[in-house]
Amino acid sequence: MKKNQIYAIVDIESTGGNIENDRMIQFACVLLENGEILESFDTYVNPLKNVPKRIQELTGISSKEVKEAPYFEDIAPVLYSMLEQTIFVAHNVGFDFQFLNQEFQRAGFPKLTIPAIDTVELAQVIFPTSNSYVLQEIVEWLGYDLDRPHNALFDAEATVFLLKKMDEKLQTLPLTTVEKLAELSHYCIAETYLFFIHALDIMKKAPKDLSKDLVIAEGIALKDPSICIQAIKPPINSFYPESSKSKTAFFDDSYLKRSTQEEMMDTVYQYFKKSEKMDGLAIEASSGLGKSLGYMLPISFIATSEKPILISTKTTILQRQMVEETFAYLNQFLAFPLKIASVKGKYHYLSLANFEYKLKHVDLQDIEALFCMRILVWLTETTTGDLDELGAGGNNSHDFWTEVRVGQANLTSKTFQKWKNLDFYHRAQKALDQAAIIVTNHAFLVHDWKKEKSLFSDVERILIDEAHFFPDVVQSAATETISYNSFISVLKKFGTLEKENSIIATLYELSRRNIIKEYQIQSIETNKTLFESEWEAFIDYWVDQLNLSREKKSRIIKWQERSVEFSQLSLPLKRTVKELTRLVYEVIYVGNHIINKSLEDKDQLSSSEQFNMLMFNDFLEELTNNAQSFKTIFDQNSPGDHSWISYYSKKPSSTLKFNRTSLYMKEKLLHSLQDYSHVVYTSSTLSYNRSIDFFKKQLELDNLRFVELLSSYNYEKNTKVYVPEKLLAVKESSSDDYIGYLTDSIEILAKEVDENALILFRSIDSLQRVYHNLQNKKSLDNKLILAQNISGTKSKLLKQFKKNRNALLLGADSFWEGIDLPGDSLKIVIVTRLPFDSPELPAVKMRYKEILAHNQNPFVQDTLPRAVLRMKQGFGRLIRSENDKGILIILDSRYIESSYAHIFKQALPPEVKIEQLPLKVISKEINHFLKNGN
Template identity: 80%
Template sequence: MRENQVYAIVDIESTGGNIENDRMIQFACVLLENGEILESFDTYVNPLKSVPKRIQELTGISPKDVKEAPYFEDIAPVLYSMLEETIFVAHNVGFDFQFLNEEFKRVGFPKLTIPAIDTVELAQVIFPTSNSYALQEIVEWLNYDLDRPHNALFDAEATAFLLNRMDEKLQTLPLTTVEKLAELSSYCIAETHLFFEHALEIMKNAPKDLSEDLVIAEGIALKDPSKNSNYLNESRNTFYPETSSGKTDFFDDSYLKRTTQEEMMDTVYQYFSKPEKMDGLAIEASSGLGKSLGYLFPVSFIASSKSPILISTKTTILQRQMVEETLAYLDRFLPLPLKVASVKGKYHYLSLANFEYKMKHVDLEDIESLFCMRILVWLTETVTGDLDELGAGGNNSHDFWTDIRIGQTDIPIQSIEKWTDLDFYHRAQEALKHAAIIVTNHAFLVQDWKKKENSLFTNVKKILIDEAHFFPDVVQDAATETISYNSFISIFKRFGTIEKENSIIATLYALSKRKVIKEYQVQSIETNKVLFESEWEAFIDYWLDQLNIPIEKNSRVIKWQENSVEFSQLSLPLKKTVKELTRLVYEIAYVGNHIVQKCLEATEQLSSSELFNILMFNDFLEEITDNARAFKTVFDQSCHGDHSWVSYYSKNPSVTFRFNRTSLFMKDKLLHSLERYSHVLYTSSTLSYNQSIDFFKRQLELDKLDFVELISSYQYEKQTKVYLPDKQLAVKESTNDDYLVYLTDSIELLAKEVDDNVLILFRSIESLQKVYHNLQNRKSLADKLILAQNISGTKSKLIKQFKKNSNALLLGADTFWEGIDLPGESLKIVIVTRLPFDSPELPTVKMRHKELLTHNQNPFIQDTLPRAVLRMKQGFGRLIRSEKDKGILIILDSRYVDSSYASVFQQSLPSGVKIEQLPLEVISESINEFLKD
């Protein structure tokens, strides 16, 4: 911040967000100079209108507070004189500054014309990895305790803290980074650019040496890879502590001793320590046992760069958590740093070459300049270049994020080669050669198995598969080819047009005019592209028409639909269309590759912009060629045993339309890849069904698999309750509308008197959305936050909101049954609306059942029932995550107790858990008694 300049950090509370019609109810200002608070001003304001109840609840400001407060016209002279020589600062300055000026105008004062700075945009740039830029969350992330959010004075003080922290952070950045931030900052709202310009002035007057862990390349400062490589001496002189006391002594007071976790540690250590080839081992570890530390601790003593251990987990998020949390925790106690490599698909990594080009050609009046600013700061922090590290604040649907992700081509061009040693994906691959522990995700692992050459994990002989209950389905997904409407359209859109300056097509025409390439080649590309797009649209429309798919644009309920289709029995006209579409794509790729080759032979005639577009063009050609191969595979006429189907969203079927085909041959081939390992360990909280591991073995086609079950020491009989209503609607004998009303009434009755968060699990997204809209209209639930999957935001956003509240309802399906961690006060009540059986109409389910029938097996007994029971175990596992947790499971499906298979569901509960059938009213009363006891 500028020396001796007074910054006025302002926060306003109002009756609402309408600048013209709403009125101020509280004004607070903190005057800051040279990082120190000079004085604070705070007052309620009489708005001369009622304060809505939701505003009272949000701010804590009562009608009495404002009734006795001064009118705005009474305080306007004081505010105006206080602010007129300052720089105005607010968190979301676009609202506060405009609202205040509107109030000044209303009482006859001129508008303030002082500079205004927005701390939201500043935080997005200066703290690029924060997961939220809401004031309370960003300052808490910076370890500031905001006691009373939405109180103007407390918010203004928190914003002053944030401004100081951002100024401090900015001063630590390299001069070259701050210079570029100042250059790019003209896009920023109001005069926010001044913050960067003032910092630059200070830094130029007192330059500092570049930090030792940074390096500058092409004017961009980033972490020096030579300072962050983990290729250290391997000798350890440390032995695995086999006794319980030895393990306790190894850690500090943060270590929570769990007998079952230590049992897991010993089991994993003994298994991987044996030199001979072993049968597979499955370990079922109860929820809350501390599974990750349970296997990573022993692995850290066994793994070496000569004999690495590969660990695969379900998602890239879990992969990152493993590296940044559990492995980082372990690293604190080990005598030498762990040599860990985490690898994902190429798309996750920043391409420095592409980013450099983007930054040089960015429009300073476009949001891309703000994105570039975030990346510049992040590059001084990131070691991996994994774009998933970036928090909120970006528009991931913007083309910018795709442009900077596209990896390097293999073409040896000078503009690309200069980044080779610094390239993040290249560094991730190099780290694999030296790593003792390699962390990846199931999808990437299985895709690596599909490679005929250049596999990344060829030297790995030991593998641990975490969240293993997901793994069979991931294998099946990898054996499924999918081609969507957008597979081709999105790429061709990025070709641009001749009218769009600097687009690929415009570049090609410019090169043809200079005789670098032939004009007829460019015309061929464009003609075939137009023909393909027209044929492709007609092809999709044909399928929509044949399947009688309605377009439900105004429906509040969004459904994901799947229909089985036999692609191996196409009509003759369709076969011709498939052949023509394939020909057009291959023709574009053939001519395009000739153009690329010709351009690379004449690079001296190309500008940097043209060269970049040619390299992008080459990447796009590879992508559409891969899509053409997938398209041919999906419509292959010879594989009659495969399973094929179409899928789409009901709200916009044409744009979301997909063709899918699962190859049974590929599935078997992928499963056989497990045979290449000497040790394979599977672990999950739900592997056994009906006290047996046979179902899991069948899914992976395993003949031998040893099994260890680690039972939690939690006192489930004291910590949990399971309730069923004694009277329930007979679902098969009632209409769907009656069933939805029954669900709504039951949930309302159970939740309205409860002061705790409730997770409500569905199997049908359609039912979920209809019940959500019904609950929104129930007055007894008006004070509750009601969240719903696919309606209220992304999964991560929903979970974050749910955790922040203590009186919320969260309606979820599918992934909400498992893989979410809501410990302690976050979740105490789970309501299961219906037993989680898969719909027999889903093509993927039909495929599994068809396979079982060919072997004379009962699909319900061998597939549907085991999957539902395991999903129920996962749902129950959301409740108890520690010895102090208490939780209630309520099941609104009578089949749990009165069906022929009820005992199988009930046996899946931990021993000691009792099931009670009571009237709904009694259950509602019992909930609070049990939780508060």
């Protein structure tokens, strides 16, 4: 911050977000100079209108409090005088500054013309890995406890903390980075650029040496890959701690001793220790057991660079957590550094060559300037270059993020040789060769199996975590999909002649200089235009024939799926498929000729043209993959295959997808498991009806040893399961009656209970209808009601839910499993319906088809086991630690009355009792149990 300059950190609360019609109810300002607080000012303001109820709940400010406060006209002279010589700072300055000026104008004052700085944009740049830039969340991430968010004074004080933290961080960055930030910052809102200009002035007057762990290449500062930052450790903990006592001694006080976790450690250690080829091992580890550490500790003592062990988990997010949290924790106690490589597709990594080009050609008036600023700061922190590390604050769908990712590796190395040793993807590949432990995700692993040369071909031992997801990932990988947008988006990237520096504009320039032939460009443009026209007509045909555009349900938004046999198309459609295939392959064929010719004459190409040819090569590769998928979906006709279309009910034309699952490919992928000498499968839900047979069938395994590790939690004391009396018979009721029943039941259960409740559905349709009904229930006005696909992303919903203690969260699908809501953040789970898969889903139809081919019953062999395992996962959301207490309520009569009810009950720990009581009694019992403990 500028020396001897006064900064006014302001926050405003108002009756709403409309600058014209809403009024201020609180104003707070903290004056800051040279890092010291000079003065704080805080007052309520009479808005001359009632404070809306939602604003009262948000801010804690009542209509009564502001009625006794001064009018804005009374305090306007004081505020104007206080602010007119300052730099105005606010978190979301666009609102606060405009709102305040509007109030000044109403009071007869001129608008303030002082500089204004936005701490939201500053935080996005200076803390690029933060997962949120909401004031409360980012200051908490930085270690500040904001007790009363949405109180103007508390928010202003939190913004002071944030501003000072950003100033401190900026002063630690390399001078070259801050110079570039200052240059790019003119894009920022209002006069936010001044923050970077002032920091640069200070740094130039007292320059510092470059940090030893950084290097500068082409004017860009980044972590030095040649420096090993890990400190040398004393020679302790060199041997696996086999006894319980030695395990406790291995860790520090942070270690929570669990006998079942230690049993898992020993089981995994003994299994991987054996040198001969072993049958597979399945370990079912109860929720909350700590299975990640349960297998990571023993693996750390067995894996070597010569004989690595591969770990695969469900998602890239879990993959990252494993490396950054569990392995980092374990590494504190090991005598040797863990050689770990986290492997993802190249698309996840930043290309330094592509970024350098972007940086040199960025438009300072475009949002790309802000994206470049974020990356410049992040490069001084990241050792991986994995763009997933960048948190919130970037529009990931923007073309910028595609253009700075790693593209065709061999072309990158030829065109941008200077970056080869620093290139993140190249470094990741190198780390893989030296790693003892390799971490990946199921989707990457299974798609790698499809390649001629597997990246993991030398790996003999593998552990598959979250293994209950693995069979479905295999089926997904055996499914080819092409969407309307698959072709449209990639062809759009070619650009136009009018768009400067586009692919097409570059091609015309090359033809003008006789590097390529003009007829080649004409061929690409003609075939591209014809393809786009035919493709639009092809999509319209499907929409019309299947009456997709007529499905209009005003408030219900969902994905639809419908089975279609692509091998039985009409003759005109077959001709269209053939013509589409010809046109797209013509573009690819000519495009590849142009790439090869431009590489021969690359010395005649400018850096901009080389970059565009690099991007053109990537786009052609993407187009080729799409063309191959299209050909596979519509040309093949294997008897075991299943094909279908899917679409978004509100926009069927632009979201239409064609899908085909290949039984042959599925069997080929499953056969890959036989190539490993040791395979461990682990999850909290592997067994069904006390058996592992269902899991074995899914993966076509003959021999699989099973170890069940039961939780030591006191479920009898800490858990209650209720089924209401007089449940509605779902199959005998109309849709409206069923939705009304669910709404009324949830209202009765929730209105008297001040605890968070997770309400699980199997149908998005039912979820959305119940949500809208609950919103109209006055008895639930004091509750925050959140719903999947309505109230925000999954991560946003979970954040809001965790912060509250009186919220209802309506979720389906992914909310049944994989979410961690320990302690007070979740006390009640309500299951609206037993989680059976819909037999109408194409993936389910394909499974049924396979089962019927073996003369077996699909319900018994597939539907029931999957539902029971999903129910097991739903129950697992409740008890995550020894002190957790929870209640499960099931609103489906089949849980008690069906012929298979006893199998569902086996999904619960044996000591859990199921009670059947009237709904109103259950509501009272909930409060009694959660408050009194029994």
